[in-house]
Every structure is written in structure tokens, then in C-alpha cells.
Amino acid sequence: MNPDASHFGSSIAARRFWSGCFTLVCGLTTLVGGIILLALVIQVVREGWPALSLKLFTKFPSVLDPENAGVKSALFGTLWLVTLTAAFSIPLGLGAAIYLEEYAAKTRLTRWIELNIANLAGVPSVVYGLLGLTVFVRTLGFGRSILAGALTLSLVVLPVMIIASREAIAAVPASLRSAAFALGATRWQTIRAQVLPVALPGILTGAILGLSRAIGEAAPLIVIGALAFVAHVPSGPMDQFTALPIQIFNWCEDPGQEFHRLAAAAIVVLLGVLIPLNAVAIGVRAWYQSSKKVL
Amino acid sequence: MVSKLEEGTVGRARLDPENCDPRFFKGVQPNGDFQGPTAVAGVLRPTMSPVIRAESLTIRYGSFEAVRRVTLDISEREVTAIIGPSGCGKSTLLRAINRMNDLVVGASVEGKLLYRGKDIYGPQCDPVDLRRKIGMVFQKPNPFPKSIYKNVAWGASINGYRGNLFDLVERSLRQAALWEEVKDKLHQNALNLSGGQQQRLCIARAIALEPEVLLMDEPCSALDPIATARIENLIDELRARYTLILVTHNMQQAARVSQQTAFMYMGELIEMDATDTIFTRPSKPKTQDYITGRFG
Numbered sequence: 001m002n003p004d005a006s007h008f009g010s011s012i013a014a015r016r017f018w019s020g021c022f023t024l025v026c027g028l029t030t031l032v033g034g035i036i037l038l039a040l041v042i043q044v045v046r047e048g049w050p051a052l053s054l055k056l057f058t059k060f061p062s063v064l065d066p067e068n069a070g071v072k073s074a075l076f077g078t079l080w081l082v083t084l085t086a087a088f089s090i091p092l093g094l095g096a097a098i099y100l101e102e103y104a105a106k107t108r109l110t111r112w113i114e115l116n117i118a119n120l121a122g123v124p125s126v127v128y129g130l131l132g133l134t135v136f137v138r139t140l141g142f143g144r145s146i147l148a149g150a151l152t153l154s155l156v157v158l159p160v161m162i163i164a165s166r167e168a169i170a171a172v173p174a175s176l177r178s179a180a181f182a183l184g185a186t187r188w189q190t191i192r193a194q195v196l197p198v199a200l201p202g203i204l205t206g207a208i209l210g211l212s213r214a215i216g217e218a219a220p221l222i223v224i225g226a227l228a229f230v231a232h233v234p235s236g237p238m239d240q241f242t243a244l245p246i247q248i249f250n251w252c253e254d255p256g257q258e259f260h261r262l263a264a265a266a267i268v269v270l271l272g273v274l275i276p277l278n279a280v281a282i283g284v285r286a287w288y289q290s291s292k293k294v295l
Numbered sequence: 296m297v298s299k300l301e302e303g304t305v306g307r308a309r310l311d312p313e314n315c316d317p318r319f320f321k322g323v324q325p326n327g328d329f330q331g332p333t334a335v336a337g338v339l340r341p342t343m344s345p346v347i348r349a350e351s352l353t354i355r356y357g358s359f360e361a362v363r364r365v366t367l368d369i370s371e372r373e374v375t376a377i378i379g380p381s382g383c384g385k386s387t388l389l390r391a392i393n394r395m396n397d398l399v400v401g402a403s404v405e406g407k408l409l410y411r412g413k414d415i416y417g418p419q420c421d422p423v424d425l426r427r428k429i430g431m432v433f434q435k436p437n438p439f440p441k442s443i444y445k446n447v448a449w450g451a452s453i454n455g456y457r458g459n460l461f462d463l464v465e466r467s468l469r470q471a472a473l474w475e476e477v478k479d480k481l482h483q484n485a486l487n488l489s490g491g492q493q494q495r496l497c498i499a500r501a502i503a504l505e506p507e508v509l510l511m512d513e514p515c516s517a518l519d520p521i522a523t524a525r526i527e528n529l530i531d532e533l534r535a536r537y538t539l540i541l542v543t544h545n546m547q548q549a550a551r552v553s554q555q556t557a558f559m560y561m562g563e564l565i566e567m568d569a570t571d572t573i574f575t576r577p578s579k580p581k582t583q584d585y586i587t588g589r590f591g
Contacts, residue, residue: 182501
């Protein structure tokens with residue numbers, strides 16, 4: 001008897017069947033995610049459509065007059081917050097990631113720090129709101145300002161940014177570092193010229209994810225005392241502010257149907273801020289990856 | 296003591312030593328200044344002043360001894376091959392010479408390793424400076440994901456090269472026998488080159504720093520026979536200007552390109568001698584067994 005026949009008994013048809021099943025299951029799960037997202041967007045756009053007009057961007061919020069209410073102050077508040085949060089969290093997150101990945105000796109202490117950063121990524125954002133209220137609003141005396149809000153949001157997104165940047169840096173092949181060191185490069189020259197350019201797409205992905213989260217956060221901002229109704233565009237980082245998620249939250253609470261429509265319209269605006277931001281970051285990433293080919 | 300292999304190269308086009316440009320790098324002294332004390336015990340070849348000398352060198356990873364009390368001399372402008380089975384410590388020994396083992400957590404060195412009489416592991420030796428003078432080519436071609444030009448120019452520019460960078464790139468690529476193939480696409484990504492071209496680019500990148508010693512860690516093991524032959528020819532040309540140390544699995548390769556061969560086994564240097572001596576009448580039975588294929 002042929003030994004092959006006795007030792008490899010399983011049917012090829014059955015193995016192919018299970019392989020096909022798995023492909024089907026994975027495809028279906030992807031489809032479910034896509035459908036839910038699409039349904040959400042269609043529903044929101046349909047509901048908010050009547051309220052989507054230029055007025056939405058030029059008027060300030062109101063609880064009395066839904067016809068003349070807009071998101072101007074909230075939109076500007078969100079733009080301020082995102083800009084400042086990016087300015088705080090990207091350098092801090094990247095710096096911490098570079099230190100942990102390239103410089104720090106792998107001791108028990110650094111492992112403990114890494115573990116805690118991972119844990120912090122899972123802490124509810126309300127908790128960061130309480131921390132921000134104590135530290136930034138009260139102790140440091142920033143008040144209920146955009147600065148305090150942006151610093152609080154930076155706390156929320158820092159763990160995500162550090163983890164994403166670290167993974168991007170760790171994924172750079174060790175052979176590139178060896179090559180650079182063997183040419184007499186210092187550690188900084190190696191990081192600056194060889195590691196960071198290769199890790200940049202991953203770092204940018206982390207930054208996008210973090211900032212997208214910051215844009216959508218309402219809870220920590222409510223805790224630190226962002227206002228629901230602000231009738232002016234913030235003129236500087238120490239101004240009081242509101243933000244789109246807070247505005248949406250407030251309108252949703254209102255029993256009036258017109259306000260729900262406004263909330264839906266504001267959600268569309270929020271998505272309208274998120275999508276270009278992501279598009280820009282994806283564009284930069286794509287440009288960088290393609291330019292690397294010829295640089 | 297001219298070996299048969301050396302005789303075979305007579306008449307072959309060699310690189311013109313006159314072409315040797317002045318040292319452009321800051322803080323580099325003429326070779327003579329490196330001459331340290333020469334009266335050292337355990338000299339294997341007392342007639343020559345060695346470029347690299349190891350004295351009872353032991354290298355450990357944690358408590359594992361990868362290299363055990365190795366004593367050897369590497370002489371100038373020769374190809375020294377280090378052969379031996381996997382895990383015999385030959386790569387570890389090589390990576391100690393330009394202190395690349397510093398980057399391995401838990402690696403420690405005992406004994407002496409001298410570069411022109413200066414202690415490589417001494418407090419006076421800065422590894423960053425050392426690696427400019429002792430270049431390295433790795434097992435797998437590892438060009439930077441940048442243009443061909445930048446691959447060659449980067450090392451020189453970070454080391455404060457003050458000459459004309461383009462000339463340096465051209466000269467290095469010519470020396471690495473790659474110029475004709477890439478001169479029209481210097482600004483294309485180096486990763487588009489074939490494996491053999493990438494490895495020659497890595498050699499060009501290393502010699503752009505005008506090193507004195509070139510360490511090669513199995514530079515052909517990822518290449519096909521034709522690319523291997525080109526690298527071997529290149530190695531033979533390069534020894535006119537550089538001292539080369541070649542770690543290889545391939546005994547035929549060691550026999551073809553080297554003048555000196557060291558055989559290592561289980562972390563110990565079993566035997567080192569002129570290449571034709573090692574391959575025709577080795578003095579140790581272990582070497583005999585290895586080169587005749589009885590193990591390894």
C-alpha cells in the first residue's frame with residue numbers, strides 16, 4: 001500500500017469547503033460593518049438635510065429659535081481644540097515613543113511604564129476630564145478655556161499616539177539601523193534619517209486615529225466645563241468655548257423635533273471636519289510613501 | 296610567502312593606488328599615528344604589523360561564550376577569511392571588530408582587541424568614530440529605502456565629508472563595479488535594484504567612507520552564483536586598497552578569494568594560516584575534517 005494514502009487521510013474536498021466557509025464568514029463580517037456605517041450616514045444626512053444650510057455655519061446656537069440656530073461657535077471651538085491638541089499630543093507622543101523604542105533600556109521599569117501606557121489607552125475619557133478639571137482648570141488656573149480643553153484632550157489621545165508610534169518605529173527593520181550604525185552614524189542620526197522616515201506612515205496613522213477621537217469627545221469637555229451656548233467665536237486659547245459634540249449633545253436633549261434636526265445637521269458638519277482631516281493625513285502618507293521611491 | 300592564489304592575480308587590473316585621494320574626513324590621522332606598542336606577546340606573524348589583533352578574546356552573550364580566547368592577527372591589504380560551521384562564533388568575532396555587538400543586549404567582551412595597536416574596547420575608542428574606519432557589509436543586502444545616490448552619499452555627509460559628494464558617489468560606485476549599471480538612475484530607489492546590485496551598492500556605501508578595514512559577514516549567502524562571482528571579483532580588487540575580513544560558510548569561496556584563512560569551531564580558533572596551507576595541508580585534524588566535508 002502506498003504510504004501516502006495511509007498517512008494523509010483527510011479529504012481535500014472537506015478542507016477546501018472549510019476554507020471557503022472562512023472566506024465567507026470574514027466577508028460577511030466586513031459587509032455588516034460597512035452596512036451599519038452606511039445606514040448611519042444615510043439616516044443622519046436624511047434627518048439633518050432640512051437644517052443643512054449656510055445659516056448653520058453663520059449663526060450661533062440657540063435654544064429658543066431653531067430656525068436661526070447654527071454651529072458657528074462650536075465649529076470654531078472644535079477647530080481650535082483639534083489644532084492645539086495636535087500641537088501638544090503629537091510631539092509628546094512621538095517623543096515618548098522614540099525614547100521607549102530607541103533609547104530606553106528594556107528594564108523592568110520601562111516594561112512597567114509600557115504596560116501602564118497600554119492601560120491608560122483603555123481609561124474612560126470622563127476620568128481624563130476629572131484630571132483636567134483638577135490640574136488644568138483649577139490648579140494651573142487655565143479656567144474653562146480652550147487651552148484647558150486641548151490639554152485634557154491631549155491626555156485622552158496620548159496613550160493611543162504613543163502606542164501607534166511605538167509600533168511604527170518597532171516595525172522598522174533592524175537591518176536598517178545596523179546599516180546606519182555601521183556607517184558611523186550616531187543614534188540620533190540613525191533615528192532622524194533612517195528610522196523616522198520609514199516609520200512616518202504608521203506614526204501618521206496613529207495621529208489621525210488619536211485626533212479623530214479627540215474631535216468626537218464630549219464627556220471630558222463637559223466635565224471641565226465647556227459651555228453649551230457660546231455666542232462668540234473664540235479669539236484665543238484662553239477663551240471660553242463650546243465644541244461640536246457638546247452642541248450635538250445639547251440639541252439632542254431638547255424635546256423639540258427641530259432641534260433633533262439641528263443635531264443631525266451638526267453631526268454632518270462634524271463628519272465634514274473629520275473626513276477632510278483624515279483625507280489630508282492619508283494624502284500626506286501616500287505622498288510620503290510614493291516620494292520615498294524616488295528620493 | 297606568496298601563495299598560489301596571489302600569483303594567480305598578477306597581471307589582473309588592479310585599482311591604482313595613485314588614485315587614493317587625500318583623507319577628507321575631519322579628525323582622521325595618517326595611518327602611522329595609530330602605531331601603538333608593537334612588543335605584544337602571542338604574535339602570530341611577527342614580520343608584519345597587524346591592522347587588527349585579537350589577544351585571548353572572549354565574547355559572551357549573557358553567560359554563553361560565543362567566542363573563546365581567540366588570538367589572531369589580521370594583516371594589511373589581504374583578504375582574511377573566517378570559516379566554520381553555523382554558530383561557531385565567526386560572525387560574533389567579526390561584529391566585535393567594529394563594535395556592532397555593543398547593540399546586542401547582554402554582550403560582553405574580555406581580553407584584548409586592537410586596531411593598529413589601539414584598544415577597540417578601551418575608553419579612548421569611540422565606536423561611532425571606529426565604524427567610519429572599519430566598514431561593514433552585511434549578510435542580507437540592506438540598502439536604505441532611498442535613492443542610489445543618497446545610499447552612498449549619506450554616510451559621508453553625516454561624517455562631515457568636505458569634498459565633492461557627487462565625485463565621491465561616482466568613485467565609490469566605480470570601485471564597487473556598479474557605476475555603469477546605475478549611472479543613469481542614481482535618483483531611483485535602491486530597492487529596485489537586483490539583490491547582487493544591492494549588495495554591491497552596500498559595498499559602495501561602505502567604501503565611500505574610505506575605511507581602512509572592510510568587514511564582510513557572509514556577503515554572498517543571499518545571492519545567486521553569478522552575483523556571487525561578481526562580488527568575489529570585487530573583493531579581489533578591493534584588497535589593493537583595503538584590509539578585508541570575510542566571514543563565509545562557503546569554503547570554496549574562502550579558497551578562491553582569501554590569502555589567510557581562520558577556521559573556527561565552537562567559539563574557538565582552531566587554526567589560522569595561509570589559505571592554500573589550510574586547504575591543502577592543515578595542521579589540525581579538526582580542520583582537515585571540516586574542509587573535507589566530514590562535518591559542518
